[in-house]
Amino acid sequence: MTASAAPPPAARRRARSLMLTSALAITAAAVLVPFHWLAVGATHSSQEVFGSPPPLLPGGHLAENLRSLQESAQFGRVLLNSLLVSTLYTVGAGAVCTLAGYGFAVFRFRGRNALFGLVMLGLVVPVQVTLVPLFRMMAGLHWLGTYQAVVLPNLALPFGVFLMRQSMGALPPALLDSGRMDGCGELRLFLRVALPAMRPALAALAVFLFLYQWNDFVWPLVVLRDSPSYTIPVALASLQGLDETDYGAILAGTAVAALPMALVFLALQRHFVSGLLAGAVKE
Template sequence: MRKSIGKKITMYVVLAIGALISLFPFYWAAIGATNESGKLFSKPPVLIPGAKLVENVKNLNEAIDIGRVLFNSLFVAIVYTVLSLLICSMAAYAFAKFRFRGRNIIFGIFLLSMMVPYHATIIPLFKMMANFGWLDTYQALILPNLAYPFAIFLMRQNMLAFPNSLIEAARIDGSGEWKIFFRIVMPSMKPALAATAIFLFLYQWNSFLWPLIALSSNEMYTFPVALSSLFGLSRIDYGQVMSGVTIATIPIIIFFLALQRQFISGMLGSAVK
C-alpha cells in the first residue's frame, strides 16, 4: 500500500514538473507582453505582470495591423483545414476500402513524397504559382498542400478498422458511394477527423517559409510573416514581439480545446483497438 502511494506521488510530481516546464514558455511570453522590452533580459528575470500590455498591443497594431493579419491567418488556416480534411479523407477512403490495381504501389509512392525535402519543392511551386498569377493571393497559401500525405496516411489507418460489412450492407440497400462515405463512414471517423484537423490547422497556422516567399504585400501577411517583420536591423521591441506571440497562441488553444473531447476519445479508441 505504501509503495503504491509512493509511486503515485512520484508520478504526479514528475507530471507536475513536466507541465510547468511545458507551460513556462507561454507564461514567459505573456509576462513579456506586459513589460517593456528591456525587462525581458534583466537579471534576475521579471516573472510578474507589468503595466505595458496596452501600450505594447497598441504599438504592435501600428506595426502590423493585428486585425488584418489575424483575419488572414484564420481565413487561410480554417479554409485549408476544411478543404484538406475533405480531400485527404476521400483519398484515405479510396486507399483503404477500394480494390484497384497498383493501390499499394501508389500509396507507397505517396508516402515516399514525405521524404522529399520541402525546400526542394519551393522553386517549382513558386514558378507554378507565378504562371497561374496566384502570387500574393490566398490561393497560393491554401491550394498547393491540400493533399497532405501524412493526413491521408493518418485517415487511412483509421478507415482500415471500419467494418467492410457495413459498407457492403449499404451497397446492397442501394446506397451510392457518396452517400456511404458521407452518411456512414465519416460520422464514425469524428475522433480521427478531430486529430487530423488539429494537425492540419497547426501546420497551416505556423507555416512561415512558403508564405514569406509567396506573399509580397503587408495586407496579405499571416501572423508568422508579420511577426518576422518586427525584427529590424538595429532595434527590436520585444514587448511587441511577445504581444504578437501571445495573440497568435490564443486561436491555437481555442481550436484545440474545441476539439479536445473528440481528440482524446480518438486516442483512447486507438489504444483500445
C-alpha cells in the same frame, strides 16, 4: 540476525504514486514555464524583457505593446487573414485527405500499396526541397501574392491521408456492404455512413490541419508579396529590424495568436486523442 521486513504493498504503491506525481509535476512545470514567460513578457517593454533579473510578474505595457503591434503590422487584419487562410485550408485539405483515405482503405485496385507508399514518401521530403518548383509553378499560374497560392499546393497533406486511411480502415466491411445492398452509391455511402462513423478522426484531422496552416511560416513568406496580406507568422517576423526590434510587441502578438489555438485544442482534446488512436487496434 533476522532479515528486515519488506514494506507492505500499500506503502510501495504510495511511494510509486508519489514518484510518478513528482515526475509529472516537474514535466508540467518545464512545459508551462515558456508559456508563463511569454504571457509575462507580453506585458513588459523590450528593455524590461531583457532586464536582469528577468521579470516574473506581469507588467503594465500590454496596451502599449498591442497598440505598437497594430500600428506596425496592422495586426487586426493579419488575424483575419490567418483565420481566413486557415479555415479555407482546413476545409479543402480535410475534404481531399478524407476522400483519399477512404479510397485507399475501402477500394482494392492494382498498385494501391505502391501508390500509398508514394504518398507516404512526402513525409520524408523536406519542405525546402519543394520550394523552388512550387514557386515556379505559382509564378507560371500568376498566383504569387494570392491566397490560393498559400492554400492549394499542400491540400493533399501526406499525414492527413495516412491518418484518414488508418481510421477508415477500422470501418466494418459489413457496414459498407449493407449500404451498397440498400442501393447507396459510393459518394452517398461515404457521406452518410463513413463520415458519421469517423467523427473523432475528423476532429483530430481538423485540429491538425488548422494548426498546421495557422503556424506555417516558410511558404506564406515565399508567395505573399505585401504586408496587408501577411499571415501571423510572417507579420511577426517582419517586425524584427536590423537596428531595433520591439520584442514586447512581438511577444504580445505571439501570445494573442497562441491563445485561440490553445483554447481550440483544449476544447477538442478528447476528440483529438481518440481520433489519433482510431484504427490503431482492429478487432
